[in-house]
Amino acid sequence: MRFTINGRSYELDPDIRTSLLDLLREHLDLTGSKKGCDHGQCGACTILVNGRRINSCLTLAVMHQDDDITTIEGIGTPENPHPMQQAFVRHDGYQCGYCTPGQICSAVGMLDEVAKGWPSHVTADLGAVELDEAEISERMSGNLCRCSAYPGIVDAIGDVAGAKP
Amino acid sequence: MRTFDYARADTPEAAVAGFAQTGTRFIAGGTNLLDLMKLQIETPTRLVDISRLPLADIEEREDGGLTIGALVPNSDLAADKRVIAKYEMLSRALLAGASGQLRNKATTGGNLLQRTRCNYFYDTAAPCNKRAPGTGCAAIGGFNRIMAVLGTSDHCIASHPSDMAVAMRALDATLVTLRAEGGQRRIPIAEFHLPPGDTPHIETVLQPGELITHIELPPPPAGRQIYRKVRDRASYAFALVSVAGAVSVEDGRIASATLAFGGLGVMPWRDPAVERALIGQAPGSPAFEAAADALLAPAKGHGSNDFKIPLARRTLISCLRHLTGTSL
Known part of the structure; x- marks a missing residue:
């Protein structure tokens, strides 16, 4: 293969x-x-x-x-981290770190879905997507964090999303 | 996981032809099948990979309906502009199900074929007539909070888990299949899923080797649409109760209604008596209560899921208020 x-x-x-x-x-x-x-x-x-x-x-x-x-x-790599990885560090988006690679890959994929205009369960008008905390939480619900670093995770993703032109 | 032979099919015809022996299963998204194979609840001896077949398009038909390829991922179907514009309940149902990762992998055809299942079906130490016919049902008399209250039998009370299929049921979808012996078959979704009866291991009318190729939606129903899901947590959980529907009102009377229910039934649930109780009536509590009476007259709780019956009544009435613009 x-x-x-x-x-x-x-x-x-x-x-x-x-x-x-x-x-x-x-x-x-x-x-x-x-x-x-x-x-x-x-x-x-x-x-x-x-x-x-x-x-x-x-x-x-x-x-x-x-x-x-x-x-x-x-x-990304330790020498050249992806903006999402940098944001997770900056916002303390983890404790033990076990879920973090999955969280980061998921967040990168999720922001691409938002860029394509894909709505979510919490989108009021399915034709007009605006990313906010509730949207990030809903869209990341397939990634669990047993340390419950969710506030930092949401902040990190929001930071990267806001930084987009 | 038990081992298996694997073959990738390049055409639907080759997929069906490759389904020569017992123990063969098609695999597309695989999110349900592989989950169950890991627990040896599903033990296919041969997998025919249909994930590369050219069945991932959504096309508008001249009659105003849509033809959806069986391999369209759940996420793509939910985000399709035509689905959002004309079949909002379907988009909302899809978005209420599973997680972003699963919706990216799960397909339209596979969603309809996911196993009807409960915790005891997954627990290989427990008796389960669905997993091991004839062994009994641990859910009856067990912890059955999520189980069905409509259409159950003495052999199985598992509820159908799909959100998408509930919307498809309200929208009167038709499945188009390629049969093992060749030739197409059209199956209205109303005739696709089977109640458990005394054969809960048989969940659909699909025959061995028969492949779902497309799902057809007729033109959208009149009126406002809704998909409302009530569950134990806000995201990534099965429905306790869900309602998919559309209702139109003309001259102060309900002119048309289509309503289907999730979480309540052993299959995506729709009862013509509910719609009969509404059509021709003025929107308001008497008609809404009558519709709930019609839905729930045959309902039977099993202890820890008794709450679903009053919850379904309140959810349906709330949805009907929304759909008809009726205040309290």
């Missing part, structure tokens, strides 16, 4: 049952994506596939051979 992850090509032959998350963590040593519940409930495994955020635990690696996969390792 051939995969494109963070702009790099990989060729390997994992067990057919391998989830995309296990491929990243167990076969490619890309351990930034985390396994929390392994059932799509916690969001710690969130990555971007063709720019869209998904739960990497709930999909098979074999189904993503022709896709463009971006993990937290491809979002």
